[in-house]
Amino acid sequence: MKFTFKKALVTGGAGFIGSHLVDALVDGGCRVNVLDNLASGKLSNLDQVKEYITFYKGDIQDQKILDKAINGCEVIFHEAAVVSVTKTVKQPVESALVNEIGTLNVLDGARRHGVKRVILASSSAVYGDSPELPKHESMTPKPQSPYAVQKLSNEIYADLYSTLYGLGTVCLRYFNVYGPRQDPSSPYSGVISIFLTCANEKTSCRIYGDGKQTRDFIFVKDVVQANLLAANAMALENKVFNTGTSKTTSINHLWQLISDISGTRENPEYCEARSGDILESAANINQISSELNFKPEFSFKNGLALTWKWYRNNN
Numbered sequence: 001m002k003f004t005f006k007k008a009l010v011t012g013g014a015g016f017i018g019s020h021l022v023d024a025l026v027d028g029g030c031r032v033n034v035l036d037n038l039a040s041g042k043l044s045n046l047d048q049v050k051e052y053i054t055f056y057k058g059d060i061q062d063q064k065i066l067d068k069a070i071n072g073c074e075v076i077f078h079e080a081a082v083v084s085v086t087k088t089v090k091q092p093v094e095s096a097l098v099n100e101i102g103t104l105n106v107l108d109g110a111r112r113h114g115v116k117r118v119i120l121a122s123s124s125a126v127y128g129d130s131p132e133l134p135k136h137e138s139m140t141p142k143p144q145s146p147y148a149v150q151k152l153s154n155e156i157y158a159d160l161y162s163t164l165y166g167l168g169t170v171c172l173r174y175f176n177v178y179g180p181r182q183d184p185s186s187p188y189s190g191v192i193s194i195f196l197t198c199a200n201e202k203t204s205c206r207i208y209g210d211g212k213q214t215r216d217f218i219f220v221k222d223v224v225q226a227n228l229l230a231a232n233a234m235a236l237e238n239k240v241f242n243t244g245t246s247k248t249t250s251i252n253h254l255w256q257l258i259s260d261i262s263g264t265r266e267n268p269e270y271c272e273a274r275s276g277d278i279l280e281s282a283a284n285i286n287q288i289s290s291e292l293n294f295k296p297e298f299s300f301k302n303g304l305a306l307t308w309k310w311y312r313n314n315n
């Protein structure tokens with residue numbers, strides 16, 4: 001894809017999704033600044049591009065370093081956040097400083113520096129557990145965790161900055177993102193990162209509930225593509241888009257697919273369902289498809305096979 005911008009900042013660029021975005025930007029010849037405090041991101045995620053980027057170690061709450069990192073950038077991809085829902089439940093105030101005030105700092109920095117567009121990472125969490133499926137952008141959000149409130153507040157601030165200051169903003173509501181570099185280390189890490197680690201270590205996985213719950217899993221490179229399309233589409237102001245595939249997979253089927261790919265014969269251990277776990281999640285992607293021409297390129301099988309290859313070679 002040919003970019004309509006020459007220099008971009010990726011906040012959280014050493015993290016799972018951010019580092020894949022950095023790869024794609026560098027690949028397309030864009031100059032890239034990365035700002036990351038390395039709280040959950042890892043420098044090793046940027047090994048392959050380190051000669052081509054400018055890395056700033058710092059926090060999005062620190063306006064001085066943010067100013068340095070934004071300088072000269074036309075676009076900001078804002079991925080930095082406390083991404084663990086559980087952590088935001090345990091630390092609602094500390095996480096709000098990063099996820100709300102930090103985001104406000106990014107938007108304000110963008111305004112002061114005349115940045116053309118900010119693409120913000122939002123989440124399907126804003127929908128809460130409403131049973132209506134698939135989720136579409138015009139549904140009333142119903143956040144059920146500090147994390148979801150924080151992401152929704154980001155969207156509202158993005159809207160406000162667009163109206164008040166004419167800043168171009170696009171919020172992407174990510175569904176269940178998976179792929180290489182996703183950290184499997186906490187019980188609340190993405191289920192695919194946990195299951196692939198189990199398969200690699202030949203241990204059995206835990207399925208919470210009956211395993212019939214479904215998710216809309218989207219491969220990280222498709223999420224990157226959505227970000228790039230959002231940055232490139234010039235006549236587009238203040239938009240919110242679901243970023244999923246519209247296809248769903250049950251957790252039982254997921255383990256079956258992983259067993260097939262990896263050859264593991266372990267049976268899953270069924271445990272009590274997680275409290276607050278939603279049964280089904282699926283994205284309606286009509287808007288992002290028609291307005292950004294977005295089409296997920298990776299089938300679930302292909303994305304899973306690529307992710308398995310990475311876990312096998314890197315653990």
Ligand code: UD2
Pocket residue numbers: 083085123124125126175176177187188189190191192194195205206207208209213215251274277278
């Ligand atoms: C996702 C997001 C979360 C938030 C939420 C909003 C991820 C990683 N998390 O949580 O940030 O946006 O959606 O709804 O994208 N499971 C097992 N065994 C395990 C781990 C998980 O059975 O070892 C089940 C879990 O109970 C759930 C499903 O797998 O039913 C997906 O779990 P998850 O933590 O990957 O993602 P989710 O949808 O709960």
